Structures are given as structure tokens and as C-alpha cells.
Amino acid sequence: MLIKTKKNHQLSEQQVTDESVYHSRRDLLKKLGYLGAGSLLAQSVSANAGALDFFNSEKAVLFQRQALKYVQASESSQILTPEAKVTSHNNFYEFGTNKGDPLENAQEFNVNPWQLSISGEVDKPFTLGYDDLFKRFPLEERIYRLRCVEAWSMVIPWVGFGLAELIKKAAPNSRAKYVAFETLYDPKQMPGQDSRRIGGGVEYPYVEGLRIDEAMNPLTFMSVGLYGKTLPAQNGAPIRLVVPWKYGFKSIKSIVGIKLVEHKPPTTWNRLADNEYGFYANVNPEVDHPRWSQASERRITTGGLFARNRIATLPFNGYGEEVSAMYKGMDLRKNY
Ligand SMILES: Nc1nc2c(c(=O)[nH]1)N[C@H]1C(S)=C(S)[C@@H](COP(=O)(O)O)O[C@H]1N2
Numbered sequence: 001m002l003i004k005t006k007k008n009h010q011l012s013e014q015q016v017t018d019e020s021v022y023h024s025r026r027d028l029l030k031k032l033g034y035l036g037a038g039s040l041l042a043q044s045v046s047a048n049a050g051a052l053d054f055f056n057s058e059k060a061v062l063f064q065r066q067a068l069k070y071v072q073a074s075e076s077s078q079i080l081t082p083e084a085k086v087t088s089h090n091n092f093y094e095f096g097t098n099k100g101d102p103l104e105n106a107q108e109f110n111v112n113p114w115q116l117s118i119s120g121e122v123d124k125p126f127t128l129g130y131d132d133l134f135k136r137f138p139l140e141e142r143i144y145r146l147r148c149v150e151a152w153s154m155v156i157p158w159v160g161f162g163l164a165e166l167i168k169k170a171a172p173n174s175r176a177k178y179v180a181f182e183t184l185y186d187p188k189q190m191p192g193q194d195s196r197r198i199g200g201g202v203e204y205p206y207v208e209g210l211r212i213d214e215a216m217n218p219l220t221f222m223s224v225g226l227y228g229k230t231l232p233a234q235n236g237a238p239i240r241l242v243v244p245w246k247y248g249f250k251s252i253k254s255i256v257g258i259k260l261v262e263h264k265p266p267t268t269w270n271r272l273a274d275n276e277y278g279f280y281a282n283v284n285p286e287v288d289h290p291r292w293s294q295a296s297e298r299r300i301t302t303g304g305l306f307a308r309n310r311i312a313t314l315p316f317n318g319y320g321e322e323v324s325a326m327y328k329g330m331d332l333r334k335n336y
């Protein structure tokens with residue numbers, strides 16, 4: 001699959017850094033009364049050395065690389081975000097709202113046994129157990145850009161399979177217009193679900209949704225691994241969604257339910273602030289977040305966590321050729 005990248009990586013001095021945006025997103029939660037002043041002060045944003053320990057432990061299972069079908073080789077020319085950063089700079093509010101919290105708090109997260117059910121407007125509902133996640137569909141490696149709404153981005157080699165493969169198996173009926181996703185709800189394991197202070201006051205379980213054509217798009221991916229290994233807990237083990245042309249919050253983690261539905265399902269960030277986070281959430285440099293610009297982003301590569309590495313944001317995160325036709329005739333300013 002050919003990805004066109006524009007050679008238009010100009011810096012713009014007046015762009016806010018993603019660090020201030022990060023504070024700004026938390027400020028909203030604070031304004032809504034969800035975060036105490038204490039937790040705003042107690043931010044730990046330094047890369048955590050524990051990330052490396054994780055991969056030296058027995059928890060991560062290596063995939064046999066020969067068994068993976070490699071696609072999107074053109075993207076491999078992009079610099080991958082180092083594994084240690086992919087696994088230590090995370091948004092997974094069930095484990096805390098600081099970037100280092102998921103790594104620190106998710107290590108005991110038990111993902112086996114697991115059940116993922118596919119239900120709703122389908123002729124053949126089914127449930128996948130833990131082993132099925134890795135065996136029922138041929139696994140591929142795909143290198144995708146991940147663009148967070150907070151204006152930072154990474155380039156990540158995922159392992160997984162197309163969501164379309166899974167949905168086709170369930171044989172959706174004609175009423176299946178949307179797909180609703182749900183994260184595990186288990187406050188005993190996910191401290192943020194039990195505490196507004198830790199979980200940022202988000203309503204749990206975390207839910208997301210896609211239109212059926214978006215869900216069936218070949219780019220839409222179910223990830224069960226990264227960097228050739230099973231997913232670390234903090235990245236959404238054992239299975240998470242990856243929708244590379246949308247802001248990162250659409251890419252829901254640790255999924256237990258996929259339901260084909262007739263009407264547009266609620267989504268977590270839209271529920272929290274619908275003027276800031278829409279249902280579509282397509283990456284769009286021309287539609288700013290009400291409180292910060294989306295014209296550029298900080299690409300996390302090597303260097304310090306908030307090192308200057310700003311690049312221009314691309315429409316649909318650079319995947320317009322594959323996805324823009326789905327939005328023909330839609331006002332993308334209104335449908336943000
Ligand atoms: N269940 C759940 N899924 C989630 C989130 C979350 O807090 N909870 N955060 C989202 C956001 S805002 C982003 S940017 C990505 C981050 O994925 P990563 O930590 O693997 O980079 O996960 C998304 N999926």
C-alpha cells in the first residue's frame with residue numbers, strides 16, 4: 001500500500017507544544033472537577049526504565065516474524081518510534097492520567113483468560129477466547145502513524161489483523177450501520193475505573209464507535225502486538241483497535257465487546273466534551289481543537305520526551321488516498 005507523504009514539514013513557531021496541550025486536556029478534567037490540584041502537580045513524564053524490564057521478562061511472547069505478512073513497506077522509511085517510548089508514553093486512563101501511569105500501574109493486569117464477543121446485528125455472533133485472538137486470523141505486521149489529539153505522534157509497528165476479517169465472520173445484517181466497541185470493565189484490575197482521581201472522571205467502561213464502512217476499511221486494524229511481541233498491558237493488551245487516520249482516542253484498548261448496531265453509538269470523549277471531541281475525529285490540520293492548534297504535531301522519535309521535533313499534520317494523518325472517499329460530500333468542519 002503506497003502512502004504519500006508530503007515534503008512539507010515546516011515548523012511554525014507559534015504552535016503550542018504538545019506538553020502544554022497535555023496540560024490543557026487535563027485542565028478540562030480539572031475544571032469539570034475530576035482531577036484534584038495535587039494530581040496536576042504530581043506529574044511524572046519521564047520515560048520509565050521499567051519499559052525495558054517488561055520485555056526482558058517472560059510476559060511478552062514473541063511472534064514468529066516469518067509467519068507475519070508484511071505490508072506497507074513504503075512506510076518503513078519513516079523513523080520508528082523507539083519501543084521504549086511506545087511502551088512508556090501512554091494514554092490509558094483506566095490506569096491513570098499521567099503518561100507514565102499505564103506502564104507503572106498495568107503490570108499486574110491479567111489478560112488471560114479473555115473473552116471478546118462479537119454480537120448485535122449479525123447472523124453469526126461469536127466469542128473469541130485468549131488463544132483465538134492470535135490464531136483465528138492470519139497475523140500481519142503494519143507500520144502506522146498514531147496521531148494523538150494532544151498533537152504528538154508516533155510511528156509504530158503493530159501486529160494484528162484487519163477488523164473487516166473479524167466482522168465478515170459474524171455476517172452482519174442490513175441493519176448493521178455502526179460498530180460499537182467496549183473496553184473491559186474491571187475496577188479491581190483497573191484502578192482508574194474505581195477512582196475519579198486516578199481515572200480522570202471518565203465514564204467507564206471506555207466506549208468507541210465507527211461507521212460500518214470505516215470499520216470495514218482495509219486500514220482498520222485489530223492489534224494484538226507491537227514490535228513483534230504480544231501487546232504490553234499499557235498499550236491495550238490483549239487486543240485493541242488501531243484506526244490510523246483518526247485521533248488516537250478512537251483506537252480503543254483492551255476490547256471485550258464489538259457490537260454491530262443500527263444507530264450511532266456513544267463514544268467516551270464525545271460524552272465528556274462534545275464540542276471538543278467528535279464522533280468522526282479524523283485527523284485534520286485545518287480544524288483546530290477549540291483550545292489548541294492541530295496544524296502540527298510533535299513526532300516522538302529519539303531524543304528527550306519533549307524534544308523539539310515538530311512536523312506538519314497531514315489530512316487524515318496522511319492516509320487520505322485510502323479513506324477520503326468515505327467522507328465525500330460531508331462537511332468535515334461540522335463532522336469533526
Ligand atoms: N480503553 C482506553 N482506550 C484508549 C485510551 C484510554 O484511556 N482508555 N486512550 C486513547 C488515546 S487518547 C490514545 S492517544 C491511544 C494511545 O495508545 P498508546 O498508549 O498505545 O500509544 O489509546 C486510546 N485508547
Ligand SMILES: [Mo]
Nearest residue numbers: 148149248249
Ligand atoms: Mo490520544
